[in-house]
Amino acid sequence: MPRDRFPVHIEGRDLELSNLDKLMYPAAGFTKGEVIDYYTRVAPVLLPHLEGRALTRIRYPNGVDGAHFFEKNKPGGTPSWVRLETMPVPGSTRARETLDFVVVDELATLVWVANLASLELHTPQWRIGHHPDLLVVDLDPGAPAALRECCAVAMLMRDRLAVDGLRAYPKTSGKKGMQLCVPISGEQDAEVVTGYAKRVAEELAAQVPGSITAKMARAVRPGKIFIDWSQNAAAKTTVAPYSLRALGEPTASTPLTWDEVSAMALGETPARQLTAAEVLDRVADHGDLLADLLTPGPSLPPASLAS
Structure with a gap:
């Protein structure tokens, strides 16, 4: 295994973290490892607000000074244990009728998302299958x-x-x-x-x-x-x-x-x-x-x- 990759076991889930020393916020010296640490520590109060909601991620693979992109669909290599929900996306710019949305219902999924340099997490005002709450x-x-x-x-x-x-x-x-x-x-x-x-x-x-x-x-x-x-x-x-x-x-x-x-x-x-x-x-x-x-x-x- 490459030296910049680290296997971890979280609540029964196996995943791999990578490039933990990469600077996500260069001006502040804040690394990808610190991003993951933040999301892990804030998870007890964050997860209830993500649970059951389709997640849109804004990913910054090379930190906040680099290019970024919005991601709604599941990325390649998504682990089999990550919850996915297929939902319609009328008017999609990718000419697709549905997307497979990631739903962050557990700590392991949150850490996996953070490891993908998903700095920003955005959710709709409704839980899947329900009216807005x-x-x-x-x-x-x-x-x-x-x-x-x-x-x-x-x-x-x-x-x-x-x-x-x-x-x-x-x-x-x-x-x-x-x-x-x-x-x-x-x-x-x-x-x-x-x-x-x-x-x-x-x-x-x-x-x-x-x-x-x-x-x-x-x-x-x-x-x-x-x-x-x-x-x-x-x-x-x-x-x-x-x-x-x-x-x-x-x-x-x-x-x-x-x-x-x-x-x-x-x-x-x-x-x-x-x-x-x-x-x-x-x-x-x-x-x-x-x-x-x-x-x-x-x-x-x-x-x-x-x-």
């Missing part, structure tokens, strides 16, 4: 607006959703902005969820037009927070909680408390993305701040009754 609102800042302004809009969105009996949970995106995740009943289809999110986004944009937009056009976004309601479409995915992001530093999508969001919105603490090391410290202190997302929430109000 999450409503996700993506808050995308247009410069010079940044994360601090996202936090202020997040609090407005939180309060608006609460009027309809919905509870929102915040997390950073790990890049520029943040997302609010809302557990819902799982009894309504994606079109209903998207329609509701769009109505609420447009309502807030009408109330604060100088700071918020619900329009897709990039020309209207500078200096505003774009409330991206379209993340709830059946074909869309959102970065998973605790996933790494491909920036100069190994930042991660990090669950926050509302007290932290408020402090950042008010300028009491710096509004910034957090690193993998900080995420692990937070998990040790707080556990999974998004654990409530794993329990179904209420149904969304009908369009005619939305407050």
